[in-house]
């Protein structure tokens with residue numbers, strides 16, 4: 001097409017419209033910033049939607065990927081690779097080092113949850129008595145059929161019915177769980193913080209209660225840490241804050257810092273539920289993706305990024321409400337996974353004004369912004385965010401007097 005045709009038109013004429021037409025064309029990134037095709041420098045508070053854990057173009061990740069690409073990108077799962085085994089060992093170590101822990105590698109969060117769905121089906125019991133899966137209201141587990149079946153939002157599921165059977169949605173309360181649990185439940189699946197729903201944390205004590213009642217009936221407790229995992233909440237994994245060990249955990253997003261990967265981590269008896277031939281993936285666990293993920297874990301540890309997450313989070317919680325002025329921001333979430341609830345439905349305006357003020361923001365609904373920047377988010381980045389927010393809110397207030 002001619003160069004007079006805009007990139008938006010080319011996008012619309014070549015890509016399915018499932019995301020709508022994006023407002024910016026990003027051409028490169030460095031640290032917590034990206035640059036767009038008009039030369040604008042934007043502070044990336046989306047972080048690839050909680051993916052770019054080390055920021056953009058991190059030198060360790062760039063050199064590890066380049067070296068691995070020149071050595072071995074991919075081979076089949078009929079052979080093994082050193083980066084794959086090393087990553088599985090690292091995940092076992094940072095989840096506590098239990099020798100019964102095992103890992104299955106996939107390519108995305110939805111795929112990690114498909115594997116978890118199959119794990120739940122394999123927990124059906126000797127005569128297939130456990131057929132129900134309990135998921136939570138406002139949950140999001142992905143877009144392929146098994147993970148979609150466990151995703152609460154009806155508008156996402158309905159056009160694609162019939163769903164795989166057996167999934168029920170309950171509110172995340174002790175009472176609702178007690179009422180729904182029974183010997184016919186194969187698994188309970190929960191995000192420690194429901195990110196897509198606007199950064200909604202589980203009520204205090206819910207996971208611990210879920211652990212007790214699932215243990216009592218032989219159901220699996222599966223935590224979806226696709227968004228919360230890999231240091232984002234100020235722990236390696238958000239469930240670690242609740243003192244429980246789940247039967248399984250799913251990971252993706254930040255795991256390889258932007259290279260597609262997903263993982264199902266199983267603990268204890270859950271590690272023997274899926275056997276040879278039960279599941280598979282062509283790309284899952286390939287040398288390039290697992291080398292990238294191994295590098296992400298090493299850099300998070302070496303550079304104390306989990307401490308940085310805690311420090312930046314505490315400062316943002318203090319500074320954000322003031323920066324939003326009359327928009328009355330309430331901050332929720334943990335670590336660098338923060339939801340900012342505004343007192344009116346103006347986030348579409350705020351996100352689009354953000355671009356002219358050098359901020360790449362994300363809204364989960366009309367009143368909620370989600371901040372999920374890279375874990376390398378610095379004091380300078382924070383100062384830039386707060387200054388940018390102040391300027392854009394002042395402008396918004398001026399236009400809405």
Ligand SMILES: Cc1ncc(COP(=O)(O)O)c(C=O)c1O
Nearest residue numbers: 108109110140141142226227252
């Ligand atoms: C908690 C959770 N689970 C699963 C997914 C799906 O991951 P993916 O988009 O990599 O398939 C997401 C994506 O936002 C998520 O937030």
